[in-house]
Amino acid sequence: MNRIVIMMQTCLPRLMYLLLVLPLMSLLPACDRNNDQQDDTSKDAITIQAWAHAGQAAERLVLKKQVEQFNQQTDDIDIELTFVPERDYNAQVQAAALAGDLPDILEFDGPYLYNYIWQQQLLPLETLLPAAVIDDLLPSIVVQGTYGQHLYSVGVFDSGLGLYARKSALSRINARIPQSAADAWRIAEFNNILLKLAQQDDDGAVLDLKLNYGGEWFTYGFSPVLQSAGADLIDRDSYQHSRGVLNSDAAIAALQYVQSWIQNGRVDPNLDDAAFVSGRVALSWVGHWEYSRYKQAWQDDLVILPLPDFGEGSRTGQGSWNWGITTRCAQPQAAAEFIRFLLQTDQVLAMSNVNGAVPGTRSAVQRSASYGEKGELHLFADQLLQGVAVPRPRTPAYPIITTAFQQAFQQIRNGANVKQALDKAATIIDQDIRDNQGYPFLTE
Amino acid sequence: MNHRRVLNSVLVYSLLPGMSLIFLIPVWMMLAGSFKADDLVLQHAGSLQGYFPASMSMQNYQDVFDRVPFLRYLLNSMLITSTIVIAGALVNSLAGYALARLRWPGRDWILLVIIALMIIPLEAIAVPLFYEVTLLGWRDTYLVQIVPFIANAFSIYLFYTFFLGLPREFEEAARIDGAGSWRIFFNIVAPNAKPVYAAVAILTFLTQWGSFLWPLMVTHSEEVRPLPLGIAAFYTLPPLQWGDIFAFGVMMVSPVLLVFIVFQRWFVAGVATTGVKG
Structure with a gap:
């Protein structure tokens, strides 16, 4: 009996501590998120989760600011942005897809676009985005985002x-x-x-x-x-x-x-x-x-x-990072609002100015000092507008x-x-x- | 005979500095590169300049803190790794002791299974394990990065072999004095097994500190991600910021070197007694 008591006194507190600490640690991030959600709920806002690639520092900064600006402008939608490292980005998307844990809005690189569509992870966008917004996109972006008669992705920028x-x-x-x-x-x-x-x-x-x-x-x-x-x-x-x-x-x-x-x-x-x-x-x-x-x-x-x-x-060549809305998204119209915001000329130019890529819309190209008619990089925009660029096999x-x-x-x-x-x-x-x-x- | 021994020593000691340089040069180059402007890192790489910092600018280190939440990643790595090391030392040593010293039905079969498990790499069980933790709702937590790695077949085997070689007399004396198995383990066996604890701690620390695949699969929030995933954020469209990558590397490797230097004595003793080879 004494042995059991001594054992209880010496070993069990350590084991109990371990058993208590581990689950508590796992709750730490969850607590953060719950707090966020409580804040969101108090605003009665729809929370939209978005994953983006953690590109160059300046790109991240601009996207963060765009999310902040959008969240301030819209009372009923809140974007929760997560940056995922560019390297092995696809592996993480696939893992999240397997776990049924994809975000509402997903940014993805051109090479994987059609695979995601084929896996039925993306929603068609033509009914979610106004025709004027789609018409303003560079033709290269529309061609790249179209698969089986539907537009599944749009890009804020393209490449040259x-x-x-x-x-x-x-x-x-x-x-x-x-x-x-x-x-x-x-x-x-x-x-x-x-x-x-x-x-x-x-x-x-x-x-x-x-x-x-x-x-x-x-x-x-x-x-x-x-x-x-x-x-x-x-x-x-x-x-x-x-x-x-x-x-x-x-x-x-x-x-x-x-x-x-x-x-x-x-x-x-x-x-x-x-x-x-x-x-x-x-x-x-x-x-x-x-x-x-x-x-x-x-x-x-x-x-x-x-x-x-x-x-x-x-x-x-052509193609770059795209935005799409996943089939997991319960509020695709709200998610589309954010994508529409990103495609506003000022926002497109803000991103293009920091990452140097070709602006993804015709109106932004026209206003761009680098890619406009007299810009030094106009050739790249022209190649995308004139069909010289060939999309990746769809x-x-x-x-x-x-x-x-x-x-x-x-x-x-x-x-x-x-x-x-x-x-x-x-x-x-x-x-x-x-x-x-x-x-x-x-x-x- | 003496002449031959001297000759051998001269040969060995003249080769050792060269051998050690092979391992030290990349680390030194990383350190030197961490103080250079990004475009100079590769430009200098093929020449002697590559091994000397062009200036002592701390800009790359500043960039690391600007680009990623480095401290958060560091704390996450320390929390995950230290928990696995401490909990693993407890769980695996208990298992090793039970296998080496206690008599219970099925012991030999369990030992066989543990030995067999040593040859199965994480990659082979990653997908079923992924489904398991998903069902448990553990994705994107600390728990998912810790629990699957506490029990480790290789660590159990190391403890098992060490405990087999420990003289039974201590335990028998304690048992005669009325101590039970738990007390014998914590008061007699564990204090005499410091070298193997150190060896297991260092090996576990090294493995977990550099763990990439599993955290990549099961986490996506910066709040819970460890350092190796942090450095992945620097691999973007070219041109890569090599100075930043090297600065991150220096800060990531430093704790490992520190741990090794602190535990070096016990680690060497542990290696000697357990027969572990790097």
Whole structure:
């Protein structure tokens, strides 16, 4: 009996403490949320949860301010914003979807959009947003957000891809400066420019392809090469096969050009991500996000050009983060109010001004100092407005398409046989589509 | 013989600094980079400049605090990790003791199961575990990051092997004096097992401090997220802010180094007695 008493005296208090503390700790965040909810209830407001990617610091700050402003303006709707790290964002969305715990409003990156729609996680927006708001969106954003006749996502901004160049370097070799995508350098002209620039360069490396990036960049940055040559990542009529498209003769020839630039030493490996700003190269193949750094380095000597034309006209990439309303949302009209607020011209410009991306609406583009008619970045907006930009393949298979293409591109840049690399990628993609019974469209 | 021993020592001691440099250089480079402007970090990376801070600017550290709630992440990591370490030490040592010293039906089978569990990685059970904690309503809490990791097959096995080697005489003497199993454990066995407690504590601390996959799956609020998820916020569209990432890394690694330095003596003793290899 004594033993039991001693044991109770010595051990049980410690165990009890442990058993009490653990559940209490778990309640800490819940308490915070309950308090918030009580505050909200006192206002009789609808609480809308929103997840956004934790992008650059300035982006976060603007979005936080926009949420505060919206919450102050509207008495009946309160937005609860959660920032989720950009890296592995999709993994967290998938985990929340599995647990039935998605927020009301979700921001997501282009590559996963169609997969989310296919998983029936998003609501169509055309009945929730006024027609005037949708009409004002850049056509590229509407095309990107549309799947199976419905608009599921809208973006506050879009992206731009092109060639940054130093005017002085081009004038030394008497290269003409294209004024628009229609006027882009043909591939033979581009190869000639590379050769001439290399002849005047110490090490012959005159082009930066941002080979230091990796990942989605390879698909975003170099699928326009395929499309410009008349090929593509997948057959866009049926979205059922890549074979014969991704590994077509046109695709092989186009990527052989890219491989030849690398093998001939024209491409700077750019390990320090400073090839262009340091003046080692005269051309940099990259998106809008490098503008401010490049402008700071080269001021008026900087010029932005369309990507070269591989035979079927210059093409470029598009797509960025989108907003959608999840099927879990009980108050989609209230959620749409917030998205509508974000798409107001002032709000679009506020975001575009800090992240440097192309404003997502026509009215904001017109008012933008950088992207408007006389802006230095107008080419990027023009490419999105004129249909030069090609959206990512609108299929739930996109994650596997981009992974397969990235692997193929890695092999090609390292000197592998282009045809074999593309054959393999096409096989992987087609197998995935077969495994998923062709990703049938949603039933209406 | 003596000549050969000296030669061996010279060889070993001339190799050791080189070997240690391989491990120290990345840490040093992270420290140096944390004081540099973002664009200089990669520019200097391939040269000797990479190993020396260009200036002693604390801007990157300031940026970390501006960009993420670092202190909140730090407190979360400390709370989660220390709770797992303390509760794990208690639970796993009790289990190890019961397996090593007490006689009860099914003991050998349980031991076999525990040994088998050691080879199953978290990744293999992450999805069923995820469903389990979702059903329990534990997502996005501290609880979900702590409870599944308190009991640990490897820790139990370490305690088990250590207790097997502990002389039985102490316990027998205590039993003759009238002490029960609980009292023997807390008053006799545990005080003599400090090295293995230290080894288990450090190994658990290191594993949990860097835990990424599980918190990623089960949390989304900044209020409960640990440090490894905090650093993920810096991986955005290029160009990456490498100075900020390095500054975050320095502040994340420092507590680990501190814990290791404090417990180093016991850790080495624990490694020696339990046969743990890194």
